Amino acid sequence: MVAKNLVCAIILLLLVSLGQAEAALNAHYYDQTCPQAEKIILDAVRNASMHDPKVPARILRMFFHDCFIRGCDASVLLDSTPQNKAEKDGPPNISVRSFYVIDDAKAELEKACPHTVSCADIIAIAARDVVTMSGGPYWNVLKGRKDGRVSKASETRSLPAPTFNVTQLIQSFAQRGLGVQDLVALSARLRNFSSLLDIDPSMDLDFAEKLRSKCPKPNKDRNAGQFLDSTSSAFDNNYYKQLTVGKGVFGSDQSLFGDFRTKWIVESFAIDQGLFFKEFVNSMVKLGNVSIIENGEVRLKCGVVN
Structure with missing residues (x-):
């Protein structure tokens, strides 16, 4: 009887903790406190994208780089x-780049509903918006994240490197x-590449040289660069189609098609955009x-802690 009661107690605790985890983020988190939040963020993203076509890729990359280190806490x-x-x-x-887009959205949100919407949630919503604006899918973003107070350059070493092989990538994820x-x-996220172009042995050599010719010179234009694929203004499955013909930009990209653990997924996404x-x-x-913090804050300005 004691053992049975103990098991029941453990199950109850697990259910309670699971319920708390699910309740931590909610698609309707700002419905009452800041119902216009998503429109304000969308307007900021759309306005910036009209003036700079690289904004969507940069915002999506920002979301990934933020969440991958300390969780989505706007530490980036x-x-x-x-x-x-x-x-x-x-x-x-x-x-x-394009931190100013998040700052612009935050400034408008502070006017509409002060000290309510976290910078972490702004990044998450903006990431969804740039995907949808580019022809990709829409989804309800779960909200309620808090902003972290810690940000260390040394921790960026944990980000997956363009030189990683599939085993290293799998371990990192x-x-x-x-x-x-x-x-x-997630490897298909829109992004720019720089002059540090890592050539994979399986990459089409003519394509590789074409990419090198488009790269900015080291220490020159840090905003220069090209997109990963020929349909870079649209969010589609072309990234995977390119991999199947040896035209992945980074070694870590092309290696996805050369490893049995990932090749079948690449092929599936290349064939079926809806599945992707x-x-x-x-x-x-x-x-x-990932790693949602409960003891954070809602920053008044995204670049500094309160």
């Missing part, structure tokens, strides 16, 4: 101080509770739930 937005070098100044994040399918789905969209949404939601 914090500015460095004399006492601390922040994430945005870590080597992998030097090319992350697994540390965040993400699986192989998440890895392949479905799995991409699932993976974005999972990534958005």
Whole structure:
């Protein structure tokens, strides 16, 4: 009887904790406190994208780089101080741009509903918006994240590198509770590439040279660059089609088609865009739930703690 009661108690605790985890983020979190939040964010993203076509890729990359380090806590937005070098100044994040879009949205949100919408939620909503604006799927973003108070450039070393092989990529994603399918789905996020172009042995050589010719010169235009595929203004499954013909940009991209653990997923996404969209949404939601903090704050300005 004691053992049975103990088992029941454990099950009850698990159910309670699971309910709390599900309740931590909610698609309707701001319905009462800031019902216009998503429109304000969409307007900021749309206005910026009209003037700079690279904004969608940059916002999506920002979301990934934020969530992958300390969870989605907007730590990537914090500015460095004399006492601390922040994430945005870590080597992998030097090319992350368009922080002003989040700042613009935050400024308008502070006017409409002060001290209510977190910077972390702004990034998550903006990431969804740039995907949808580019022809990709729409999903209800779960909200209620808090902003973190810690940001360290040294921790950007945990971001997956363009030189990673599939095993390293799988291990890196697994540390965040993400699986192989998440890895392949999220690898298609729109992004720019820089002059540090890693050539995979299986990459089409003519294509590789064409990419090199388009890369900015080192230490020159940090805003220069090209998109990953020929339909870069649209969010589609062309990334996977390119991989199947040896035209992945980074070694880590092309390796996805050369490894039995990921090749079948690449082929599936290349054939069925609807399947890719479905799995991409699932993976974005999972990534958005990584390491949600409960003791954070809602920053008044996204670049500094309160």
